[in-house]
Amino acid sequence: MFKIKKLTVHYGPLPALKEISLEIGRGETVALIGPNRAGKTTLLLTLSGILQTTEGRIYFEEEDITNLNSHQIVSKGLIHIPQGRHIFPTLSVLDNLLLGAYTKRKEKEGIEKGLEGVYRLFPKLSERKEQRAGTLSGGEQQMLAIGRGLMGRPKLLMLDEPSLGLAPRFIEEIFATLKKMNQNGLTLFIVEQEIHLTLSISHRGYLLKNGRLIREGPASALLESQEIKDLVSI
């Protein structure tokens, strides 16, 4: 359902991504693993229309979406939960969720259902819906960021380091939820440095280093690979 062909992206004159090609099938969970500064965030920002490509094409459901702007991409159901969460701190939890459905704001019924679904996955958000989002704990903010993404009714959900800065207890909770979301039919693209946990819930994975994809394969095979072992040992 999703395909990238030879994607190259520059920051000014400096290349950050070089000829990236990858594919995600409907219903899959795909992991993108890579060390710091590999270009993982750059890739997601490009896919969601924040950064411009230099070369290459991006296809979503057979449609060329290269260099569309971010709200066009969001309304197609390609949704990105950014590194660092980027929730709206001054607004309530509920308002954050409602804004997640901003591109579908006319569809009242869908929004009601979406809220129910998010509260079912994250009951804590329901308890705190009137609270200002900036006052939530880190783990709760990550749940809110995921909930807000779900409100946009994603066909493909891309997550940038959802485990970053969280206590192990929260990390496990979040990954368990991600697994459940995928079992309910949502396609996931997870960018992570929590290698084992991520690959344990993924079907396939890619390894990114210095802006290039250096390995790909089924999650189990990647776990055994020398490259991953090198990464873990650093």
Next chain:
Amino acid sequence: MDIWATIPQLLTSGITFGAIYALVGLGFVTIARASQIINFAQGEFVMLGGMITFFLLNKIHLPYPLAALLAILIVVLIGFLLHLLVIYPLRKASLPILLMATLGASLFLSSASALFFGTLPKALPPFSARAPFEIGNISISPQSLWVLVAAFLTLFSLYLLSHRLLLGKAMEASSTDPLGADLTGISRNLMIFLAFGVSAGIGSVAGIFITPIFYVSYYSGTLIGLKGFIAAVLGGWGKHSGAILGGFALGVVESLSVAFIPSGYKDGVAFAILLLILYFRPKGILGSPFIDSRRW
């Protein structure tokens, strides 16, 4: 004369000034809630509101209410143009550059006003012709009451926009987390565009309501704009209630100062207050969620 005897009258005029500053401050707040821009051309919207109404009333001979309404529409249009011609092309630029651009726009608008409407100060007739109310030895002009009404109606409408409508929340989101807003599909440029229109509308309303009390001239936007800015900072940046409280506090303190120091220093009081608040409590009296939560 006993200075204490003048205090009630000074207090009343302070409240009128306060309402004016509050109204102008609300214009700053509107833009601040949708972006991190401080629009230094805000005072020009106020000046143009009064100026254009004067022109339509006295040169085109439109009825007063129609002239006022049309002036508001024209100023809203100018607000939109300011966004389209100055802010939007600079959307990738850093904040200081945007601030300078609004300063440039302010100079441009006041010079254009001098060219177009002339350099003589102008006044609008009061909305209602009746004599001032006398309560004891205090006199209150009906226009002061109109200004108060305008300030509270504006506050009320802005409150509805920001806290009841999804649009207002989307504007706030654009300001507090631009990337988050982009990734939820909020078009930030559209939000800022709308905020400039709304804010220009508020400015022009302020201009129309106060021009019967003060003269308006091509350069009067600068000072009134700065006072409105100080009101918004004093009360709590980005908060509607803050602009209202800051406006009244500033108006009253400024007015009362006349009892104790030469009136020529009155404007200095406002700047002294600005320096003190920035030094000791940059969040303002009511605190600003926009200042503690933002990565400046």
